[in-house]
Amino acid sequence: MVGRGLGLLASAAIVAAAIAACKPDDDTGYVEIKTVPVAAVTLTALYLDSQKLAPIKKGSAILRQRVGTLKLQADGAPGALAALCTIVVKRNRITTVTVSVLDRPPRCQCRFSGTEPATAKACVS
Amino acid sequence: MIAPSYKSASNSTAVAGIRPATVVLFALLLALSGGLARAEEGSAPSSPVEEFSRQLEAFQKSVPDLNKSIQDSAGTIDSVTDVEKARTEIDKLRDTVSALLGAVSDNGPVSQLGVKALDHVHAKLKALSQETRFKPEERQFLLEQWRKLQEQTESATKELDDARAQFASLLQTLQQNEDFIGELIEIRQAEKAIEVIRSLTRDIRDASNQLNKLIGGIKPPGA
16 A cells, blocks of 8 residues: 555656656647547658657647647658648647548648738648 | 920820821821722823824824825736736736646657556567466466556556646637636736725725724813
């Protein structure tokens, strides 16, 4: 019982340290990627800029990203990436994008789209 | 001449005879009358001058407090009617939720811990199923223990998923209803302002009562 308590305490300390260590800086926002149709694991490989994302589980992933504009891409022609859309990440905000993976190449649907010319074709928060 | 002198002597003898008792009685009476006089002084109502001085002093003491109270209240009302402050409160709230979401986001450290823990359990289960060092019943026992751990880790990861969804939803609510939440914060601030005004009114009423007492206590002679 005491051992279990100590174990829980240690786990809590590790999690607390992890939370403290990851306190977002001023340049952090979030991207929520939803995939349709929902699957246990989405097999389509997706990229934010050139960074390959881990397979999306249960049709949703929330990723911490630096503030700025990112390019969402998917595997296209062999050896090449197909640009799907751009995502504007704002500080402490979530930009949601839904990717229809049935389409070839996959297609982006923005929850909110930019209204200014610079972001007209981008997903914004 | 002799007689008077005798009389006088006889008187003197008589006086000398009763002196101790008289002196004690007289002293006792003096002491008693002094004590009574002092007791009367203590219970006697203070004079109008003393009463006026006391009330004036109390009022003068309360005036600086009232001034300070007015100044503080003015400052508080200034701050609670500041729209920018409402905006700052939303930003703070968003910072807090964002920090929590950052920890549990899919690429955040807590999620990574969960993934690592699950990977470790899976690796252990795979290794044990191919293990040949143990007797079958020992291996079965160890596998069962690791399967239990797997269940518990998956359950913990599921809770993490729920927390992630919750924080994300909260942050989205904050950003989608920013204007409405701002208005709610302003309403809360306005309510605070009312509390401040009420408190100030109470202070002013108290001071006014004191002033009334002070003025009412002034009774010119013969009035």
